[in-house]
Amino acid sequence: GRRLDAVVYFSDPRDATSLFPDSLALKRECVVTRTPFLASEAAAVAWFGIDWLARDGRSAAASHIDGDEADALGMRRDPANDVVALIAHDTLKAEMLAFADEHRGFLSRFGTRLGTGTTGALLNGRLPERLGEPAPEVRNLAGRLRGLSAAGDWVTGMASGPRGGDVQIAELVRQRRCQAVVFFEDPHVSREHEADIQLMERATRIPGNEVLCLHDPATAREWAARHQRCEAAGRDGWMTLIDACRRRWGVELVPVAPTGEGGGERAALLDAAAWYVRALVSERARGTAATAGRLRVGVGGGGLIGDLLDVIASLAERLQAVDDARGGFAMPLVRRGYRRMANVEVVPEGGGADAVRNAGHLAAALSATLAQPAATADGVDVRITTLSDPPENAGVVSAGRRQSMGDDVLVVPPGVHLRLDGHVSGGGVTTVISMARDARAALTGKTPG
Missing domain, CATH: 3.40.50 (Rossmann fold)
Structure with a gap:
C-alpha cells in the first residue's frame, strides 16, 4: 500500500530490452498512476537534484556546475538559452493548458517553447477548428493564455503528432536544440503514431545526449513548483562539497x-x-x-x-x-x-x-x-x-x-x-x-x- 515517489529506469535505446513488454509496461504503469518515470541519468539527476535543493533550507546558491551536468540539470544555466517542448494528447489538453497557466512565469523564462499541432495553437490562445466546440474549461484557459502571445506567438508551433510533430521534436533533441520535453500522454487510448512517440521518447535517452522528459501532469507540476520554490529562496543551483x-x-x-x-x-x-x-x-x-x-x-x-x-x-x-x-x-x-x-x-x-x-x-x-x-x-x-x-x-x-x-x-x-x-x-x-x-x-x- 506504500506509494513510490519515483521510478528510475535507465533505458538505453541501443539495448533491445528497452522495447521488451515488461519495460514498456513499467513506464505505462507510472504514467497511469502519475508517478515520476525517470528513464535517463540526466532526468534522474535533474529530478533529485531539484528535490534536494527544494527541501534543504541550508543550501545557498551554488557556485558552478560545469559541462554536461549543467545542461542536464537546467538549473545553473540561463533558461533563456533553453528550449522546452510541450505536448499533450487530446484528453489531456485541458491539463496542459492548466499547467501552462499555473506556471506561466517559469515557462516564460525559457527562450523558446515548442508545441505540437493543436496543443501549440491552444497555448497561443487560439481554438483550432478540429476541436469543434471545445469544453468551457479549454475555452477559458486558452483565453487566459492569449495575453502571452500579444507580442507574437508564445509557443512555436510544430506539426501535429500524427503528421510528424513528435519526429520534429526528436530531431531537435538529437541536435541538442531542445533541453526538456513535457509530454502529457494518455495511455488508455490507441495511438496511430505510436512509432513516432517511441522515437521521440527514445531520442531523449540517447547516452551522452539525454534530456529531461516528463510524462504526466502531476510530475510536470512538481518539477515546475520545485524550481519556483528554489528561485523564491534564492537557491538556483545544486550545492555539493x-x-x-x-x-x-x-x-x-x-x-x-x-x-x-x-x-x-x-x-x-x-x-x-x-x-x-x-x-x-x-x-x-x-x-x-x-x-x-x-x-x-x-x-x-x-x-x-x-x-x-x-x-x-x-x-x-x-x-x-x-x-x-x-x-x-x-x-x-x-x-x-x-x-x-x-x-x-x-x-x-x-x-x-x-x-x-x-x-x-x-x-x-x-x-x-x-x-x-x-x-x-x-x-x-x-x-x-x-x-x-x-x-x-x-x-x-x-x-x-x-x-x-x-x-x-x-x-x-x-x-x-x-x-x-x-x-x-x-x-x-x-x-x-x-x-x-x-x-x-x-x-x-x-x-x-
Whole structure:
C-alpha cells in the first residue's frame, strides 16, 4: 500500500530490452498512476537534484556546475538559452493548458517553447477548428493564455503528432536544440503514431545526449513548483562539497572516495593525486609553451610527497600500456610532442635534502611523459605540498619566487582532520586533494565517519 515517489529506469535505446513488454509496461504503469518515470541519468539527476535543493533550507546558491551536468540539470544555466517542448494528447489538453497557466512565469523564462499541432495553437490562445466546440474549461484557459502571445506567438508551433510533430521534436533533441520535453500522454487510448512517440521518447535517452522528459501532469507540476520554490529562496543551483569549498574558500576540492580501511585508502589518494598533478602540470606547461616564460614546479620534503612521486613516475608506463593496447587512440597526448616541451623546471621547496631528492625525482618522472626540465626559471608557479610538511612551511615561498594563488596542490593523507580555514587562509593553497569524508568533517565540524 506504500506509494513510490519515483521510478528510475535507465533505458538505453541501443539495448533491445528497452522495447521488451515488461519495460514498456513499467513506464505505462507510472504514467497511469502519475508517478515520476525517470528513464535517463540526466532526468534522474535533474529530478533529485531539484528535490534536494527544494527541501534543504541550508543550501545557498551554488557556485558552478560545469559541462554536461549543467545542461542536464537546467538549473545553473540561463533558461533563456533553453528550449522546452510541450505536448499533450487530446484528453489531456485541458491539463496542459492548466499547467501552462499555473506556471506561466517559469515557462516564460525559457527562450523558446515548442508545441505540437493543436496543443501549440491552444497555448497561443487560439481554438483550432478540429476541436469543434471545445469544453468551457479549454475555452477559458486558452483565453487566459492569449495575453502571452500579444507580442507574437508564445509557443512555436510544430506539426501535429500524427503528421510528424513528435519526429520534429526528436530531431531537435538529437541536435541538442531542445533541453526538456513535457509530454502529457494518455495511455488508455490507441495511438496511430505510436512509432513516432517511441522515437521521440527514445531520442531523449540517447547516452551522452539525454534530456529531461516528463510524462504526466502531476510530475510536470512538481518539477515546475520545485524550481519556483528554489528561485523564491534564492537557491538556483545544486550545492555539493566541491561547490561549498569553492564558494567558502575558493578551493578546488578533488575528493577521493574511501575504499576501505588500511592501505587501500592511501593508495587511492596517491593515485588520484598523481593523475591530478600530472594533468595540472601538463595544462600549465602547454599554456606557457609559446612564451619565453618557464613553468616552475616546487616540491617539498616529506614521506607522502616521496610516495606520490613514485606513483607519478609509474604513469609513463601505464599511459604507454593503454596507448599500445588501444592502437594509439586513447592517449594521443603522449605521442604528440609533449616530450619535446622544454619549459618545465622542478625546484626544491625549502632546500632540505628530502626536497632536493624529491625535485629530482619529479623532474625525471615528468620528463618521461611530459617535458624536459628547463635551465632557467621565470613564470607560472605550481607548488605541491602535503600536510606531512612542517606547518611553518605551509605559507613560505622560496626567495625570488612569486606566490601563485591559483596553482598549488595540497595533498591531505587519509585520517587527517583537515582544517580548511586555517590551511587555506594561511597558506594560499587553492587545490586540495582529500578523502571525501575528511572534507565533509571539515565543512560540518563533525567527527569523520
